[in-house]
Structure formats: structure tokens, C-alpha cells
Amino acid sequence: MSEEVFLIQGGNSLSGELKVEASKNAYLPILASTILCDGNIEFLNVPDFSDIENMCEILKVLNVKIKRENNFLSVNTDSVVNAKISHELTAKLRASIFLLGALLGRFRQAVISYPGGCKIGTRPIDIHLKAFRSLGVKIVEKHGYIYCNAGNMKAGKVVFPSVSVGATESLMMCAALLEGETILYNVAKEPEIKELERFLNQMGAKIRGSGTDTIRITGVKKLTGGEFSVFPDRIIAGTYLILGSLCGKNLHISNFKKEDNEFLLNILKETACDFKLKNDNIIVTAQKRNPSYKFVETLPFPSFPTDLQPQFMVMETLAKGTSVIKENLFENRFNQTMELTKMGADILVKDRLAIISGVEKLFGADVYASDLRAGAGLVIAGLMAEGYTTLHNIHFIDRGYERLEEKLKGVGADIKRVQIE
Numbered sequence: 575m576s577e578e579v580f581l582i583q584g585g586n587s588l589s590g591e592l593k594v595e596a597s598k599n600a601y602l603p604i605l606a607s608t609i610l611c612d613g614n615i616e617f618l619n620v621p622d623f624s625d626i627e628n629m630c631e632i633l634k635v636l637n638v639k640i641k642r643e644n645n646f647l648s649v650n651t652d653s654v655v656n657a658k659i660s661h662e663l664t665a666k667l668r669a670s671i672f673l674l675g676a677l678l679g680r681f682r683q684a685v686i687s688y689p690g691g692c693k694i695g696t697r698p699i700d701i702h703l704k705a706f707r708s709l710g711v712k713i714v715e716k717h718g719y720i721y722c723n724a725g726n727m728k729a730g731k732v733v734f735p736s737v738s739v740g741a742t743e744s745l746m747m748c749a750a751l752l753e754g755e756t757i758l759y760n761v762a763k764e765p766e767i768k769e770l771e772r773f774l775n776q777m778g779a780k781i782r783g784s785g786t787d788t789i790r791i792t793g794v795k796k797l798t799g800g801e802f803s804v805f806p807d808r809i810i811a812g813t814y815l816i817l818g819s820l821c822g823k824n825l826h827i828s829n830f831k832k833e834d835n836e837f838l839l840n841i842l843k844e845t846a847c848d849f850k851l852k853n854d855n856i857i858v859t860a861q862k863r864n865p866s867y868k869f870v871e872t873l874p875f876p877s878f879p880t881d882l883q884p885q886f887m888v889m890e891t892l893a894k895g896t897s898v899i900k901e902n903l904f905e906n907r908f909n910q911t912m913e914l915t916k917m918g919a920d921i922l923v924k925d926r927l928a929i930i931s932g933v934e935k936l937f938g939a940d941v942y943a944s945d946l947r948a949g950a951g952l953v954i955a956g957l958m959a960e961g962y963t964t965l966h967n968i969h970f971i972d973r974g975y976e977r978l979e980e981k982l983k984g985v986g987a988d989i990k991r992v993q994i995e
């Protein structure tokens with residue numbers, strides 16, 4: 575069977591401009607929440623990520639009309655139907671869970687299979703379901719499907735037992751059209767939640783508080799259509815920034831939102847990376863060899879994001895000294911370690927900790943991406959390694975990076991996508 579791989583030859587310095595695309599993790603819940611709106615919605619800066627394509631495929635099954643031309647995407651939900659969402663569809667992406675909140679908001683009923691997505695841990699959805707139940711939704715889990723009846727759903731208070739980005743977003747959607755005031759306590763504060771609030775409010779919702787611990791939603795009768803553009807992707811920005819800190823030579827990252835990458839910028843300041851910020855641009859030049867950053871742990875925003883952990887691990891692999899990463903969010907998120915070891919990295923993993931002893935060089939090897947961000951980390955490793963790297967499973971990378979090889983080639987990287995047997 576043939577497959578696409580990246581062939582990478584490491585060692586080049588990167589200079590020129592890399593423009594950050596719109597945020598995948600903001601677009602996914604926003605696209606799901608179009609189910610709550612009436613009329614036409616026009617999105618102006620939709621990136622070509624396969625996760626977005628998959629979300630559109632699911633929406634089409636619900637009879638949502640979608641037209642796409644390059645970065646323009648129009649959505650019309652006038653004839654949306656409440657169809658059962660099968661395992662074949664939900665298996666494609668974790669974000670399919672957002673459809674549950676949106677369908678309950680619009681139809682007060684939904685049947686959906688358990689969501690799929692990157693294999694970075696068990697990724698339960700108990701927090702979502704518990705929150706729906708606390709508003710009166712009847713939920714039966716049977717034969718791999720979740721049957722929800724929200725006929726008696728009432729606005730009220732929801733206290734999340736722990737912080738979840740997805741559960742916060744699901745409840746925002748579900749309550750937007752629910753009569754009365756719903757108050758969500760202990761919510762996630764990720765910028766993508768603010769973006770969902772901005773979208774829903776622009777379409778007529780009454781939501782406030784995103785970015786704080788408490789979100790208040792006053793239900794409205796109807797949401798309308800309109801035009802919308804989503805903010806830049808902070809994980810792509812962070813990936814480029816890490817790359818720039820390793821092999822940038824005046825690498826210019828544009829459409830960069832500083833406030834969403836503050837934590838990483840502070841780390842780079844401490845490791846003496848040379849960068850200059852101006853408006854929404856950052857220019858990065860690598861130093862000879864970064865000193866290691868002693869300890870970082872992944873935590874909800876505004877702390878260090880789990881979605882940058884694999885890329886950061888590559889940075890520390892090449893740093894001078896020892897560094898420890900603690901992964902608090904997902905239990906299988908050190909999948910890239912084995913592959914980095916093949917390339918010459920010195921990493922010891924013990925439960926949630928990775929102890930990284932920096933090496934002077936990595937060497938090209940045949941390696942496999944296990945998920946989206948691990949794949950991005952391995953691209954960085956390949957670009958830094960001596961010799962050739964063949965990176966397999968690049969379909970994971972296409973979930974959240976747009977033709978990454980072309981972008982990187984444009985700034986001087988030696989990387990190509992090839993079909994092999």
C-alpha cells in the first residue's frame with residue numbers, strides 16, 4: 575500500500591516569512607455551533623486542515639449546506655436535521671463531541687457515538703455528560719452511543735469538577751438558546767473559549783465572562799447569520815517559534831498573537847533566544863545552543879500548553895543541560911520519545927515525567943508520527959538532524975497544519991512530501 579511521507583534533510587537555517595493560519599481549535603467548536611444559528615454564516619479565513627474538513631463532512635450529514643472556495647467557507651443551516659451521528663464520523667475527530675452541545679441547544683435531543691481523535695490518552699467525556707445532566711438532560715449510554723433527551727433541560731448552575739476546554743465550550747453552546755441564565759463555574763480560560771464567545775455574541779447570543787473562572791449565559795430565542803474571521807493559531811505560532819529558536823536566522827513569524835504565547839515567550843527569554851516583537855510579528859534568530867530550561871509542566875491556559883509539549887521536548891533534546899517535563903493533561907503524550915531516541919536523543923520517561931539530557935546532535939532516521947503534535951515535534955527534529963529523516967504517518971500533521979512542507983520549504987527548509995510504496 576502506498577503512503578505519503580516527509581523526506582527531510584536537516585541542517586538548514588530558516589529565514590523569510592511564515593504566516594500563522596487561523597486557529598483550528600477555535601474553528602472546530604465555532605463550526606459546530608453554526609447549528610444554533612439561522613441564516614448564512616460566512617467565514618473568511620478558514621485554513622486547509624483535515625480536522626476542519628472532517629467537521630464539515632459531519633455537518634453535511636446533518637444537511638448543513640457548506641460551500642468552500644480557498645479560505646472562504648459559507649455555512650447555511652436552514653435545513654439542518656437532527657441525524658444520529660455514527661461512529662464512522664465521530665471516530666475521525668475528537669471535536670465531534672461539540673455537536674452534542676449544539677444539537678441539544680437546537681433540537682433538545684441528540685444521539686452521538688463516542689468521539690475519536692488523536693490517541694494521546696483515554697480522553698473521557700464524563701465532565702461534559704455530568705454538566706448536561708446537572709441541567710436536567712436525560713442521558714443513556716448504550717452500545718457505544720450516547721442518547722440524550724433535553725426535553726426538561728432548564729437553565730441553572732453548573733460547577734465543573736475540573737477544568738475542561740471542550741466541556742466549557744459544549745455547555746456554552748447548549749445554553750445559548752436556553753431560556754434563563756446559565757452560570758458555568760470553574761471553566762477553562764483558553765483563548766479559543768473567548769473566540770467562541772465572540773462568535774456566538776456576534777450572532778446574537780448573550781454570553782459574558784470567558785477568560786475568567788465563571789461564564790454567564792443568558793439564553794436568547796434565536797441566533798442569526800453573519801461574517802466572521804477567527805484569530806491566529808497559538809499552537810502553530812508556538813511550533814514556529816520553537817523552530818526559530820533552534821534554526822531561525824531572522825525568521826519572521828507573522829500573524830502572531832503575543833498574548834496567547836506569553837508562557838513560551840518567557841521561557842525563550844530565559845533561555846536567551848534572540849527575538850524581536852513588533853505588533854503581530856516576531857523575528858527569531860537561533861543562538862549557538864540554547865541552555866536547557868530546568869522544569870516545565872503542562873497545565874490549562876495561561877500555563878504551558880500540552881499541545882506544544884512534543885515540540886518543546888525536541889528543543890530541550892538539543893539544549894545544553896538537563897530538563898524535566900511533566901505532562902499533566904494526557905497520559906500518552908510522550909509518544910514522540912521513542913522516535914526521538916532513534917534519532918539520538920537521551921530521554922527517560924517515568925509516568926508523567928520526561929527527563930531529557932541534552933545532546934549536541936540528532937541524526938536522521940525513519941520515524942513515525944503518533945499524533946498531530948508529536949508529528950510537528952518530529953518535523954522540527956528532522957530539520958535539526960544530521961542526514962535524512964523519513965517521517966511516516968504525516969496525515970496526523972495535516973489535521974492541524976496547512977501543507978507544512980510547502981511553508982517550511984518557503985523559508986529554506988529541505989523537506990518534501992513524497993509518495994512511497
Ligand code: UD1
Nearest residue numbers: 599669697698699700701702738739740741880881903904
Ligand atoms: C482541548 C483541545 C486540545 C488540547 C486540550 C487541552 C480542542 C479541539 N482540543 O481538548 O487540543 O490538548 O484542550 O488544552 O480545542 N477530561 C476528563 N473528562 C472530560 C473532559 C476532559 O477527564 O469529560 C480531562 C482530559 O482527559 C484532560 C483534561 O480533562 O486530562 C483536559 O481536557 P480538555 O480540556 O477537555 O481537552 P479537550 O477539550 O479534549
